[in-house]
Amino acid sequence: MLQQTQxxxxxxxxLAWFTQFPTISSLAAASVDEVLKAxxxxxxxxxxxFIHQSARMIDSDYLGKFPHRFDDxxxxxxxxxxxxxxxxxxxxxxxxAVLDGNVKRVLKRWHATAEASDKELWLLxxxxxxxxxxxxxWNQAMxxxxxxxxxxxxxxxxxxxxxxxxxxxxxVEATNAVRKSTAVLDLHWxxxxxxxxxxxxxxxxxxxxxxxxxxxxxxxxxxxETPDKGPLHIHQLTHRxxxxxxxxxxxxPVGCGRWVSSIEGFALPTGILRLLEKVT
DNA sequence: CAAGCGTGGCG
DNA sequence: TCGCCAAGCTT
Numbered sequence: 605m606l607q608q609t610q611x612x613x614x615x616x617x618x619l620a621w622f623t624q625f626p627t628i629s630s631l632a633a634a635s636v637d638e639v640l641k642a643x644x645x646x647x648x649x650x651x652x653x654f655i656h657q658s659a660r661m662i663d664s665d666y667l668g669k670f671p672h673r674f675d676d677x678x679x680x681x682x683x684x685x686x687x688x689x690x691x692x693x694x695x696x697x698x699x700x701a702v703l704d705g706n707v708k709r710v711l712k713r714w715h716a717t718a719e720a721s722d723k724e725l726w727l728l729x730x731x732x733x734x735x736x737x738x739x740x741x742w743n744q745a746m747x748x749x750x751x752x753x754x755x756x757x758x759x760x761x762x763x764x765x766x767x768x769x770x771x772x773x774x775x776v777e778a779t780n781a782v783r784k785s786t787a788v789l790d791l792h793w794x795x796x797x798x799x800x801x802x803x804x805x806x807x808x809x810x811x812x813x814x815x816x817x818x819x820x821x822x823x824x825x826x827x828x829e830t831p832d833k834g835p836l837h838i839h840q841l842t843h844r845x846x847x848x849x850x851x852x853x854x855x856x857p858v859g860c861g862r863w864v865s866s867i868e869g870f871a872l873p874t875g876i877l878r879l880l881e882k883v884t
Numbered sequence: 885c886a887a888g889c890g891t892g893g894c895g
Numbered sequence: 896t897c898g899c900c901a902a903g904c905t906t
Contacts, residue, residue, distance in 0.1 A: 606902035613892060613901085647890025650905085684904045704902050722885095747902065756900065757895065815889070841890055842900095874891065 607651060607687065617646060629668050631659035640818055640871035649818055649871075654682025672696055685726075693739040701729035702743040706750025713754060716771035792827040792847045795879060798857045807870060808861035815841065816873040823857065837882055839875030846875055850883045 605614045605621070624642055625631040631639070636656060643652035658680040662670060671677055677688040689700040703726055711728050712718055720728070736742035753760045761767050798806035807820045831849055839846040864870060867880070 608889090608901055608903055609891075610893070610901050645891075647892090648903090650889070651903090654904085682904065686903065690902070702902080705900080706902075751902085813888095817889085839890095843888070844890095 605646065605651070607682075608648060609646065614646070617643075625659075628659050628662050628670065631656065632663040632668075636818065637871065641869065644819075644871040645874055647874075649816065649873075650812075651682055653812070653818055654680075657681045658683065670695075674698060674700060690743060693733075693743050697740060699733055699739045701726065701733045701739075702747065703729050704747060704750075705756075706754075707743075707746045709756060710746055710750045710754050713759070713772045714766075714770050788843055788845050790845050790847060792830045792849070794825045794827055794831075794849045794851050795821075795876070796823040796825065796857070797850055797852050797883065798822070798855075799852070799884070803863040804865040805863070805867065806857045806861050807864055807867070807872075808859065815844065815846075816875075818871075819873050820867075820870040821872060821876045823859070823861065835883065837875075837879045839878065841875075848875065848879050850879055852883075 605618055621642055625634065625639075634656070636653060639652050639656045640649060643649060646652075661680060662668060666676070671680075674688060674692050677683060677691055678685065683691070686701075686703045689702045690704075692698040692700040693702065703722070707729060708722075708725055711725050711732075712720055715728060717724070732746075733739050733742055749764075749766075753764045761770070764770065796806075806822060808823050810816050810819050810821055810824075812818050827849070830847065835850055837848040837850065839848060872880075
């Protein structure tokens with residue numbers, strides 16, 4: 605849940621999650637739609653399907669017990685080197701490094717290597733963890749440092765507990781790499797609203813790959829030409845600006861999908877929920 | 885290695 | 896208001 609998502613955002617969802625899925629086997633037994641619904645609004649929905657797959661894999665391949673070997677943890681879908689390193693060090697006391705956004709920034713500033721590649725940063729992280737002697741504490745400390753006094757927007761070198769051994773103390777600004785901003789692409793989507801009092805609203809399930817993968821939505825058609833009139837709702841993603849054009853239709857829907865009397869039990873993307881709030 | 889993948893918070 | 900970024904991973 606915490607991958608690329610702030611603790612503040614995750615916390616309430618995390619608590620609700622463990623009420624609904626208290627054990628690995630309970631998560632494994634749930635349907636994909638139940639899991640996606642529990643994840644609704646968190647974004648990066650592939651993570652929800654990955655954690656579901658992981659639960660099922662643990663159930664079948666590891667007798668329902670979370671694996672303790674680093675290589676086995678890495679095999680779980682959605683768990684990469686950094687997350688595996690966090691789990692292995694925090695849960696099992698292993699000497700494994702974490703390299704999240706915070707740790708990367710702290711390492712770059714500490715060693716004054718703003719242009720360091722991921723490969724080089726992993727090397728630095730592994731070296732430090734080996735010398736620390738206390739992997740779990742070290743990892744937590746690095747992450748915490750990056751989240752507080754050595755944060756991205758504001759660094760407080762004067763109050764940093766380790767400023768005396770930091771190569772770039774008091775000159776953080778100079779070592780911030782200039783990020784090349786990635787282009788935001790405009791997409792124009794027609795959203796077909798089949799709504800009737802008798803049958804409710806027509807929803808289709810989006811393909812697993814791509815934007816809002818696996819979630820439910822009214823049928824969406826990509827437009828090559830942008831309508832010059834009619835209602836429009838804009839939804840911003842990281843690298844995409846979605847222009848959503850709601851289209852009320854009285855005809856019968858074609859293709860795969862289902863009528864639902866209420867969207868309550870279905871996981872819908874936030875952009876679609878906002879659009880529906882606006883037009884209904 | 886770079887692109888693709890959501891959403892909310894914050895300066 | 897707007898752009899950046901957050902407990903990254905997969906392809």
